[in-house]
Amino acid sequence: MLIGSFVAYMFDALEILLLSFALPVIRADLGLTTTQGGLLATATLLGIGVSSLTAGWFADNYGRKRALMVSLAVFGVFTAAIVVVPSFTMFVLLRFLAGMGLGGVWGVVSTYVVETWPAAQRGRAVAFVLSSFPIGGVVAALLSGALLPDWRLLFFIGGVGVVIPLVLVGVFFRESAEWAEQKTTPVKAAEIFAPELRKRTSLGAVVAGLAMFGAWGASTWLPTYLQADKGIPAATVAMFLTVLNLGMFVGYNVFGLIADRIGRKNALVLSLAGVAVTLPLYVVAADRTALLWLGPLFAFFAAYAGIFGAYLGELFPTRVRTTGAGFCYNIGRGVSAFAPLTLGALAAGAGLGAGLLVCAGFMACAAIAMTFLPDLRGATTVRAPSVRG
Incomplete structure (x- = not known):
């Protein structure tokens, strides 16, 4: 079910990234400030953060397949509804509600692969599934290039398209046998x-x-x-970001192999540190040729999300695997909800370039913090917590 998981997460990425491509047009059309534009992204990520416990809890209690289908349906419906959004306030609300569905997909597909693939190949398998994120970015770029400035139609098509992964999951997915075998008492978050x-x-x-x-x-x-x-036209930006996302796709899969070879922890440190070094180089690049080539290099190292899928899944026992992994990753997404808003405010005074350099600093801090987590190579999965009635 790697392909089905790949397609499901690709649409998750597509729905999230459509806003990034459409944001300049939305701001101009609705007369939004930089801070208001950031609030749209913040609302999405807050919804993802809120779902960090609910989606994982649902999957650990009611099954991976059912949780994935509910998550897909929720974000598909609320993304498509943007076609008739009447106001900025309602736009923010719809992005928050879509985020509630978006937050469930990563944890479920990561857990599903962890539970169905041997440990020696798990890193590359999870990385392959999650490498659909940059492919979703490519699709978002292509759709944006074709449909913008009609951003309402863009979101409608993106939302309706979720029917594709819903059918794949509904018809071809089988429930995780490992989850079914160990499920005894209800899981508490x-x-x-x-x-x-x-x-x-x-x-x-x-x-x-x-x-x-x-x-x-x-x-x-x-x-x-x-x-x-940088003064790059919108159509050219779409091409630049397509190339960037292709570099990320390659990085996900290469780092999946690296993770199986040197361990998930070491691969994560390398990935995060690589972004911390290459993102500033991208920001200070002076001409378009440099931007075109440095983009895929910086994106190549941005493979940490793919490795997180295997690492966080192995960090928790089966009983609470989706709850634990989903909580860690989506709380991270929830915290990041304040990034677009914060950087939007920073950009008003210091410029977006300075904000991107701050982002590189956060990556460096993440690499350092990662060194305090355990190296799971050859380790037995931690036992499930005791359950009291």
């Missing part, structure tokens, strides 16, 4: 904070929060930065 898991949960959320703050701050404003600060 608080179990991921049991003494034997508390440190892993807390540190995992910190690393993801630092990384996601930097990632979403950069990805939200990068198209605007290329247009406003």
Whole structure:
């Protein structure tokens, strides 16, 4: 079911990234300030953060397949509804509600692969599935290039398209046998904070929060930065970002192999540190040729999300795997909700370039924090927390 998981997460990425491509047009059409534009992205990520516990809890109690289908349906409906959005306030609300669905997909597909693939190949398998994120970015860029400035139609087509992964999951997915075999008593979300898991949960959320703050701050404003600060036309920006996302796709899969070879932890440190070094080079690049080549290089190292899928899944026992992994990753996304808004405010005074450099600093901090988490090579998965009736 790698292909089905790949397509499901590709649409998750597509829905998230459409806003980045459409944001310059939306701001002009609705007369939004930079801060208001950032609030649209913030609302999406806040919805993802809120779903960090609910989606994982649902998957651990009611199954991976059912949770994935509910998540897909929720973000598809609320994304398509933007076609008739009457006001900025309603736009913010719809993005928040779509985020509630978007937050569930990463944890479920990551957990599903962790539970169905052997440990020796797990890194590359999860990385392949999650490498659909940059492919979703390519599709978003192509759709944006074809449909903008009609941003309402863009969101409608993106939302309706979710029917494709829904059919794939509904028809071809089988429930995780590992989940079905171990399910006995209902899972409580608080179990991921049991003494034997508390440190892993807390540190995992910190690393993801630092990384996601930097990632979403950069990805939200990068198209605007290329247009406003570098003077690149919108059509050319779409091409630049397509090349960038192809570099990210290659990076995900190469780092999946690296993770299986040197361990998920070491691969994560390398990936995060690589972004911290290459993103500033991209920001200070003076001409379009340099931007065209440095973009894929910086994106190549931005493979941490793919490795997180395998690492965080192995960090928790089967009983609370989706709850724990989803909490860490999506709390990170929730924290990153403030990145677009914060960087939008920073851009008003210091420029978007300065904001992107701040994002690189967050990546460096994430790499350092990652060193405090365990290296799971050859380790037995931590035991499930004791359950009290």
